Amino acid sequence: MNPLIAAASVIAAGLAVGLASIGPGVGQGTAAGQAVEGIARQPEAEDLLDNRKQRILSTIRNSEELRRGTIEQLEKARIRLQKVELEADEYRMNGYSEIEREKANLINATSISLEQLEKSKNETLYFEKQRAMNQVRQRVFQQAVQGALGTLNSCLNNELHFRTIRANIGILGSLEWKR
Numbered sequence: 683m684n685p686l687i688a689a690a691s692v693i694a695a696g697l698a699v700g701l702a703s704i705g706p707g708v709g710q711g712t713a714a715g716q717a718v719e720g721i722a723r724q725p726e727a728e729d730l731l732d733n734r735k736q737r738i739l740s741t742i743r744n745s746e747e748l749r750r751g752t753i754e755q756l757e758k759a760r761i762r763l764q765k766v767e768l769e770a771d772e773y774r775m776n777g778y779s780e781i782e783r784e785k786a787n788l789i790n791a792t793s794i795s796l797e798q799l800e801k802s803k804n805e806t807l808y809f810e811k812q813r814a815m816n817q818v819r820q821r822v823f824q825q826a827v828q829g830a831l832g833t834l835n836s837c838l839n840n841e842l843h844f845r846t847i848r849a850n851i852g853i854l855g856s857l858e859w860k861r
Contacts, residue, residue: 685766692759696752703745703752710738 717734 685762685769689759689763689766692755692762696756696759699748699752699755703748706741707745710741714738 714734
């Protein structure tokens with residue numbers, strides 16, 4: 683149960699008992715007043731008045747005891763309420779400082795994460811740039827090698843043709859000499 687509600691319940695109970703003790707006292711006082719008026723008219727009814735006086739005194743004693751109990755309960759409730767208010771203030775202050783501490787921790791963690799993400803992004807961009815440059819170098823090298831092979835094949839084909847032609851001319855020439 684909430685301590686504040688408990689303290690308020692005790693205070694309300696004390697007030698209810700206090701107010702409840704006032705009602706019978708007023709009622710008994712009214713009854714006693716009317717009894718005194720009746721005795722003034724009929725002096726032989728004094729015995730009734732004595733009984734009534736005893737009841738009234740008993741009620742007053744009971745009311746006094748109830749009042750003391752109520753005052754004690756109210757004082758206990760007041761002390762409890764002060765403790766609860768102090769605890770609530772302490773919880774509030776601790777809660778606010780805890781929230782601020784958590785907020786600072788979250789901000790720091792987010793900042794660190796952002797720095798790591800930025801670093802990872804930059805590394806990724808650097809590696810992608812290197813990969814693209816390597817791909818371009820490979821293509822240029824492949825094209826250069828293909829061009830060199832084409833030129834070399836062309837040269838070799840021409841040389842082979844020339845040698846073949848020379849060999850054929852040589853063979854034909856030796857055949858003509860033999861005839």
